[in-house]
Amino acid sequence: MDVLRPPLIRIGGRVYRKNLIQEQAFPHEEEEEFCAGPGDCADEPCDAFVVEETERGFRCRVEVPSPLYKYIIGKKGETKKRLETETRTSISIPKPGVEGEIVITGQQRSGVISARTRIDVLLDSFRKKQPFTHFLSFALNQPAIQEKFLQFKEEVLEKCSKDHGVSSSLFQNPAKLHLTLGTLVLLNEQEIQKACDLLQRCKEDFVDQITGGQPLTVEVAGVEYMNDDPAMTDVLYAKVHMKDGSDRLQMVADQLVERFVASGLMLKEWDRVKLHATVMNTLFRKDPTEERNNTMTGKSSFKERESFNGQNILKLFENFHFGEVQLDSVRLSQRFSSDASGYYATSGQLCFS
DSSP states (O other): OOTTSOOEEEETTEEEEOOOOOOOOOSSGGGOOOOOOTTTTTTOOTTSSOOEEETTEEEEEEEEOGGGHHHHHOGGGHHHHHHHHHHTEEEEOOOTTOOEEEEEEESSHHHHHHHHHHHHHHHHHHHTTSOOOEEEEEEOOOHHHHHHHHHHHHHHHHHHTTSTTOOGGGBOOGGGOEEEEEEEOOOSHHHHHHHHHHHHHHIIIIIHHHHTTSOEEEEEEEEEESSSOGGGBSEEEEEEEETTSOSHHHHHHHHHHHHHHHHTSSOOOOSSOOOEEEEEEGGGGTOTTOOTTHHHHTOOOSSOOOOBOOHHHHHHSTTOEEEEEEEOEEEEEETTOOOTTSSOOEEEEEEOO
């Protein structure tokens, strides 16, 4: 790392330097230690967050989802002890599994601010390591699309099953066909509600204006591959476009992601949303329940993937028509779940009409 140009971290609209530290590896994530120096963040302005003055000094509260408590506590409580010692504060953390606030108290306002800032940086770092729990999606599982998808699967297996790596285990579950806009890490009901509320604000702010309060008619046709070599394909997807030739679907997708990124609920991965419907994925070979959203986040899977030769599929099904679909809502979908229809369970929804 260039010490003259340290990486920057954005938290709550503010920018912090990430100082070069000596990292220490532990067997489990929850055992990682926080190694901020005693002088870090000491010059933070006092208006970065609310600090209350009490009879005994100063106090600051921070809402933290319970799954993240362990990262503030650290291995055998060492992280919490170090924070308290170096900032001369006391940090009260709710019991594991109990949602609540972490309360920082201290004699000096600067110490409370320093402890709070370090906790924010620590939580931001570990939140990014959490597997995503939800994603924004357009459902494509209407009966007509499912029927054409099953026809596609049958014809691919009939004509290309001898190609390297091609098997029935690669195909998407037709009940879960969808477009992914972006992924989120929502660790408690409060964060889920925050995402739902933001969806409704997006509807009022720009979605209604783009859609005119009407469903978007989309055509699903043609297939394309994700990686560089079609002979070593990991993800094959169906292409989608607006029936009227407009870019309204792309506009809705891009502006939604932009708004969620600005709110801190989503990490920015790409300049534009890549609208695609995964139909084959090598992740399904070992685990049919695994979402193909990894292709949206840019993260590689921990599983060893066996690619397949997609050259013949691309040649024979280049213009395969999966059908048209009326998109009338954006869903906040829950990963690894199913509703009565077989689609992902919906935590929240933005309806166009």
